[in-house]
Amino acid sequence: MRKKTGLSAEELLQDVNKKLDQFLRDVNKKLDQLIMIISIQASGERSVTDNARMFKTAGLDNETISEILGTTPATIRTLTSNLRKKKR
Numbered sequence: 001m002r003k004k005t006g007l008s009a010e011e012l013l014q015d016v017n018k019k020l021d022q023f024l025r026d027v028n029k030k031l032d033q034l035i036m037i038i039s040i041q042a043s044g045e046r047s048v049t050d051n052a053r054m055f056k057t058a059g060l061d062n063e064t065i066s067e068i069l070g071t072t073p074a075t076i077r078t079l080t081s082n083l084r085k086k087k088r
Contacts, residue, residue: 035060039068052079 007015039060043051048069055065062073062080069076 035064036068043068048075049079052076053083056080056083 039055042054046054048071051069052065052075055068056062056076060068062076065076066073
């Protein structure tokens with residue numbers, strides 16, 4: 001038997017969507033934290049240039065790489081520019 005909540009189907013759906021949105025934001029935040037931890041561990045003793053190239057090859061964007069390495073997206077773009085040239 002279904003429990004009466006006093007809410008319409010639309011209100012229930014809005015409530016579920018609100019909870020789902022919060023859950024997805026929480027999961028996304030945790031995934032971002034895991035990416036940072038793994039990235040820091042992977043960078044080890046390599047130079048900033050080598051790390052930038054490694055992360056770029058792994059598919060990370062310049063902004064994310066710059067956050068990990070403590071530099072700017074412009075620096076990452078410069079350090080990884082030869083990767084684009086090699087693909088041509």
